Amino acid sequence: MKKIAVIMFPGNNCENETARAIIDAGMKAKVVRWNETTGLSDYDGYVLPGGWSYEDRIRAGVISAKDPVMEVIKREVDSGKVVLGICNGCQILVESGIIPGLKDKIQMALAPNINPFINGYYCTWIRIKNSCKRTTAFNITMDEDETIPIPIAHGEGRFATKDNDLMGQLISNDQLLFRYCDDMGNIADKFPVNPNGSLINIAGICNKKGNVAAMMPHPERATWMHQVPGMHIKGEEFGPGMKIFKSIKEYLK
């Protein structure tokens, strides 16, 4: 059975349900503290979970991106292992330059939300679309343009960049993994469809190779139907977020 390490930095708070989602998808999972790097290379993949690592000091994800454990993660990324960053984990992957990973430097940032309803932290259910035309480690189980409901919970989730050419490259490399959309699947660039003002509705980006992804929504909070608003009657059936973990499992097979 494939083994995934859920890396817990000080201040993370989603490590347990993330590990549970991985286990329920049919893999092994262990929560590994930031200072437990021995044997870390033995895992088949890594998930950086949500939370407030290092208290979001300076900016979300900045300190963790410089934590020694990220040196190990970078090596494993290069060797082709799977890495998924969720919410704060997404911020860390972007702050470390692993995502989008086209140059050996930081190319993007997760800027404070632009949201006409609530300033700062915003928690709600939204819809995202599988916008990658190819298969990556994260969308094997999804049809092209398939949409799923999923929750977000963040104050700094707006993908932004100063690099004018970057968007074009991300599109031509097919790196825009998930984008916010309405119930009909339209990528409407307005609130509440786009909950944080993210550039062209980006909710998640993968690297060129397709083995690393950074996403702001929380798939681990949507892995059972009871978690999905209005769907609790279906109880412990798998929820939409499970597709992403099942995809990782398929990819590692």
Next chain:
Amino acid sequence: MGGVDVKTIPIISMSDKDISAFIKKNSLALKVDECRKITELIGRDPTLTELHMFNIEWSEHCSYKSSREVLKMLPTSGPTVIQGPKEDAGIIKFAKVDGEQYGIVIAHESHNHPSQVVPYEGAATGVGGIVRDVLCMGARVIATADPLRFGDVSGKKKNYVKYVANAVVDGIAGYGNPLGVPNIAGDVYFNSSFDDNCLVNVVSLGLIKEKEIIHSAAPSDAEGYDIIVVGKATDNSGFGGAAFASLVLDEEEEEYNKGAVQVPDPFLKNILFRATEEVFRVAREKGIKLGFKDMGAGGIMCASSELCESGGFGADIDVDKIHISMKDLPPYVIACGETQERFTWISPPSFTPTILKIYNKDFELPMVAEGAQAKIIGQVTKSTDYILRCDGEIVCNVDVNVLTKGILYDREKKENKRGFKEPSLKEPSDYSKIGLRILNHPNIASKAKIYKHYDTEVQGLAVIRPGEADAGIQAPIPGCKAGYALSVDHNPKYSRIDPYMGAVNGVAEAMRNVAAVGAIPYGMTDCLNFGNPEVAEAFNDFVLSVEGLRDAATKICWKGDGKSAVPFVSGNVSFYNESVTGKQVDPSPVIACMGYMDDYRKAITMKLKEEGSSLFLAGDRKDELGGSVYYEVNGEIGANVPKVDFSKEKNMIYGVIDCIDKGLLLSCHDISDGGFFACVSEMILGGEADGVIGASVNLDSSLRADKLLFSESSGFVFEANEKNINKIKSIFNEYGLEIINIGKTTKNKSLIINNNDKKIVDLSIDELKEAWTNGLVEALE
């Protein structure tokens, strides 16, 4: 009592006047008589440290000196109780899985004065304090809920009121979100009685296996065990917090009061929680018995003395060993200060290194926050003396039983003459217009602006979240279909008019809300927010309220056996909530009710589900608009608050629960604030205000239409498929109740209400939505 090495305060020989001056100079809240009583109890003059310790132990906040006798009338035990109100939190029975009995730990507290003075920090540390109470029972903290009361957003003090309200919500979010504890429920009321004294109550819940409960007591063989303090380095923040909570807020002392508010650090708490869960795990694995207590009011002194006293021991503590972050603090500040993010362990010396390693090495506390760590500060002793040493000298030496016993007051009561009258209002000419005004009122309008700032999803336990229904539901045990529901309630205006019936309504509404999703009320907590207990009228209101809680809890009883009370397993009393002119806030016994359901898949929400289904009304509409929103928008308050008929209320609640359990209802909503009109409007809109199904209702009442639509008499409206009508009616008939078929849900996106064949309301969903979604947003701008 044993002797001390430092100079004592000559209370015995001082005059009353001198004692009075001494008390003031040292910012003590003790009374002259109380100082004299201390000398009698310890048989000598006290040291300054000892005076400060009694000052805190004898504060209203710690000793419940005015309330303790009154609270004895509440039911606190029964078949649903694992642990009643004696430690930091109560525990209500939950599901049994694989032979393992689980419990839901629940605690409820106020952080009113701090939140009025420094709203962000006050509210944040309110969350920080209550989650500690739940964790220290050995539980995993799984939810918080926040009942909030703010001043009038359009009154004289509106600017400060809005500032407080926004900052309190930010503070709750700023603490609970990083900690990773989801919000499950809450309510908010605005009225001018809270202009100078907001109420910020917090409920916290946890999950525990019954056999794994950790008690706030030194284990039975604890002589020689280590006393370990873990967490943030002690400073002077929050010194006197317990005493501060027990005084009327005084504007002139605002700066001093600000110093009594603690400093929140959710980041450190997050790591402390995770490290502590690891200590729990290792101790359980090795079968080690430990004592554990959070440090809230009275800091190290209260925590260590109460731990040792409950085990029948004393303590010998070296204040110099306590890790501090400020120099030259007097010993009583170190011992009694309320620095946040700290806990006390009682551990056998053989296990102490494991505890120190987990906190200091594995989770690197000293790296996480400057000076934070776990440290041995003393030992548990066979002698029951509580000894504090500083610079090698004994600064406190008091029998732990004397120190922790507290004092009691028999407060005077006097009826509060109220003199409220019913207004005579002209019948409105346009019911649609007045209806929209009611939906737009901040007490009725959508609360999304508040709860979407909170993390409702973390931990992945949510089934029904705030806004979706009358109560929130979680499935706390992965893979198990058992769920629990939670609702917090109390309408302050009802209690302004009639404290007894106001309290009864609080309990009844909390139970109705839990029933409306399909859960059986299993247990409650109360946070009793009142005025100055030294004022006979205010104290009388308090007693009347507790009587109301008692009657409602015992008479609307537990459905499991139809006779036991729905017990109060924990609670909190907050006195001295007043305006600057000495007027008490509305008597506010805030209730949290926890309900149980064995299969959360059966739960229903308030949103209409299908076109063409039937709508029913349970609960007679009566001329009971005292304290209603309808009277408020007409500038009146009235006198006739809703009167709860216990037997009918019970039967109505049981009927709803049975119908939901049998899968007969599609949606359900209780009638409370805003009456029938608000109830049906909210069912059309749904929590997200994205409803697309309308309703057409025909009423046939002899009540004048405004009373019919806006009376807040208790009741339910529910939606059901036509084929189930007879089954539903027969369930209610068995309980001796008639329900009325009042109309249909419609494809037409509107709310139409006819009374006696005359159309009185015709509103589109968009109009309802506009009024309901903007009310609170505008109020807080």
